Amino acid sequence: MPRVDIGRMREHLRLYLVMGSVNCGRDPLMVLEEALQGGVTLFQLREKGADCLTGSRLHEFAQAARRLCHQYDVPFLVNDDVQLALAVDADGVHLGQDDEPAAHVRSRMGDKIIGVSVHSLTEAEQAVRAGADYGGAGPMFPTRSKLDAHPVQGPELVRRLRAGGASLPLVGIGGITVDNATNVLQAGADGIAVISAISWAEAPREAAQSLRSILK
Numbered sequence: 001m002p003r004v005d006i007g008r009m010r011e012h013l014r015l016y017l018v019m020g021s022v023n024c025g026r027d028p029l030m031v032l033e034e035a036l037q038g039g040v041t042l043f044q045l046r047e048k049g050a051d052c053l054t055g056s057r058l059h060e061f062a063q064a065a066r067r068l069c070h071q072y073d074v075p076f077l078v079n080d081d082v083q084l085a086l087a088v089d090a091d092g093v094h095l096g097q098d099d100e101p102a103a104h105v106r107s108r109m110g111d112k113i114i115g116v117s118v119h120s121l122t123e124a125e126q127a128v129r130a131g132a133d134y135g136g137a138g139p140m141f142p143t144r145s146k147l148d149a150h151p152v153q154g155p156e157l158v159r160r161l162r163a164g165g166a167s168l169p170l171v172g173i174g175g176i177t178v179d180n181a182t183n184v185l186q187a188g189a190d191g192i193a194v195i196s197a198i199s200w201a202e203a204p205r206e207a208a209q210s211l212r213s214i215l216k
């Protein structure tokens, strides 16, 4: 597979679901499948927190999630864990600023998708130089899903990155709901990334559909 081109990456970022097994109150694979049916365009397995899966159970969960994503033609990414991403032949990884540097991961993962969390223009420019395919800008709004989140910068962060010349595909993340997603897109993001707006929704498929309708 050749490296993803920018136009296609922007499409993938439209409605990005990030989730681990602890981010929902029932079978996470069912939640994922309903979300995929509702129109999620990219998925990241982010297995963190107390009671999260490890070892062979995590590996099996990752494989099952990858299979499901591929049934819906949706790329499957893994958060942080390059070794797991390689072991399950994921379509890519998402890296935080404290994880293994993107340039190093690029040399290990070839043409797979690499995303990097960015909080400033400097970090966005560094991500591009390191060979990242997209940046995740956050948090847009207060979030309860990431305990060590940076201070909220709001959609203004995306606006600043665009005004500063950052042209890489960008997705906003953090506290995004149907009520505030438009602000993130209007600021210049290619898409929105959510955990709770879908994972804790009573009806994940309908939640994803509602978010998709904003993206049109």
Ligand code: 3NM
Residues within 6 Å of the ligand: 018, 046, 117, 136, 137, 138, 139, 140, 142, 143, 144, 145, 146, 149, 150, 173, 174, 175, 176, 193, 194, 195, 196, 197
């Ligand atoms: N990263 P929710 S905020 C995983 O700011 C993650 O980089 C963030 O969850 C960042 O949609 C966040 O429930 C949590 O707020 C997003």
